[in-house]
Amino acid sequence: MRLPQPVMPRLALVLLMFALAGCGEDPAGPGPGDELASIRVTANVSNTAIDILVVTVTAPDFPVAPVFNLPVNNGVSSGTVRVPPGSARLFTVTAFDATGEITHEGSATRDVQRGQNPPLAIPLTPRSGQVPLTISFGDFSVVVAPASQELDLATQGSFQLTVTVTNADGNPVQDPEVAWATTNPSRAQVNAQGLVTLLLAGEVDIVATYNGIAGISHLTLAGAIPTTFYEDLDGDGYGNPANSLMIGAGELSPVGYVPNSGDCDDNNAATNPDGFEFLDFTDNDCDGLIDEFVSVSVYQDQDGDGFGASELLVQTDETGSYVIPAGYVLLPGDCDDGNAGTYPTAPEVTNDGVDNNCNTIIDEDLILAWLDDDLDGYGNPIAVSETLAPLPM
Secondary structure, eight states: OOOOTTHHHHHHHHHHHHHHHHHSOBTTBOOTTSOOEEEEEEEEOTTSOEEEEEEEEEOTTOSSOOEEEEEEETTEEEEEEEEOOEEEEEEEEEEEETTSOEEEEEEEEEEEOSSOOOOEEEEEEEOTTOOOEEEEEESEEEEEESSEEEEETTTOSEEEOEEEEEETTSOBOSSOOOEEEESOTTTEEEOTTSEEEEOSSEEEEEEEEETTEEEEEEEEEESOOOEEEEEOSSOSSOOEEEEEEEEOTTOOOOTTEESOOOOSOTTOTTOSTTOOOOSSSSOTTSSSOSSTTOEEEEEEOSSOSSOOOSEEEEEOOTTSOOOOOTTEESOOOOSOTTOTTOSTTOOOOTTSSSOTTSSSOSSTTOEEEEEOTTOSSOOEEEEEEEESSOOOO
């Protein structure tokens, strides 16, 4: 049908005005030639029946809503969503199982810009019988492998995880510096390289985070870690690390064995990690050092007889070495440090009124004898002698 002639110029003018408006930059959305914004979408679906995620993006300036399918690979659904930048972009995520039934649904509205976009997490509401799920949107996807794993503590003490970081263009990030963490340190701990130490039965998530985007691995731990017992010959509560037994959960501990190791001399009950270190040329506390940082008593020897009186404490270094100050000796007990003839092992001098050997007794070896010429058992009171030897019979 042809329009009346007067109407055609007005319609042409309206179309021209719309086209001109489309040539300018609309803050609510881009023109047809504008670049698309790339957003990486990731979800760990390992504990669900999800077979595929469908992401639909709607906006007031979209004549047709773009739809993206994100399949599941090794328990993870991920992919790149490319949409025109602008405000009020509504992301709707629908999860389907292999039979086409919906398992989860969720949505969120956000502004999208070219370049980097702040991370966005969309919680998905599960249908009956399903577990909750969260979808991550951002400039990167972080995928931890395996996404889930069942482990037996009785046979495995650690488990290595790997991480892959992909940018919004779908290219992997080389050597990404991720931060590893655990949601339950009592059940499992993880180091900076993604090596997980398994500790206690139960469920735990290990999380790797890169630029605000996180990926997880869900671990299910069963059983119990076997206990190592060590032979304890000297009964000090510490065993020989070279002689050990592994005892499973529920088994009785073996007689003569203890759960503590580290005894460096299992024939000496005074030598163990709790031992007291003293100067005896022995590693008493089993730390690999001998006589380290112990106090040693030295004594001032003023008369130079090898025995001292006044005590002084000196300290050994980590090697057990120490320095005796000048004028000091290791032997104590000098009862007269001004007399070189008086010291603990000195011979007792007859009738000198001095405790020569420092045993607190004066002239203890002195014997008085009287001459008995007639052998009647009584001597001449005038003929007296002093002796340190036995009397003649």
